[in-house]
Amino acid sequence: MKFDELFEQRSLVALKLNECIRDMGYTKVSFAGKAEISRPTLDKLLKGSIDNKSSFDRHLQKILKMLNMTVDDLLLYHSTPVNTNTATVFSQNAPLDHEMSDTAKKQYNLLLDIIDLCAIYY
DSSP states (O other): OOGGGGGGGHHHHHHHHHHHHHHTTOOHHHHHHHHTOOHHHHHHHHHTOOOOHHHHHHHHHHHHHHHTOOHHHHHTOOOOOOOOOOOOOOOOOSOTTOOOOHHHHHHHHHHHHHHHHHHHHO
């Protein structure tokens, strides 16, 4: 497929880009930084919602260059299967009368805030 035809296949490009980013272990922020595009622009590309062909072409060229891929490499990209078998282990061995110190409570609440922020932005 020619590069000029990709704009009409925005949804396919978005699907393949999402797979590449996930498989290569990038976050959206790190990928956008490495490709030298803004995060909102990357989000539009990943949703297939860019409606300006010149903007789409310019940003996709940056991404393909950063990934060292051709148009055909991107379109023929096959995602690696995601391992959905995960085991979670919980520990309930704290003494019943145990109470966290004030410092530990502050640190724990700070960690929870960071996790909440990550959930919002990622």
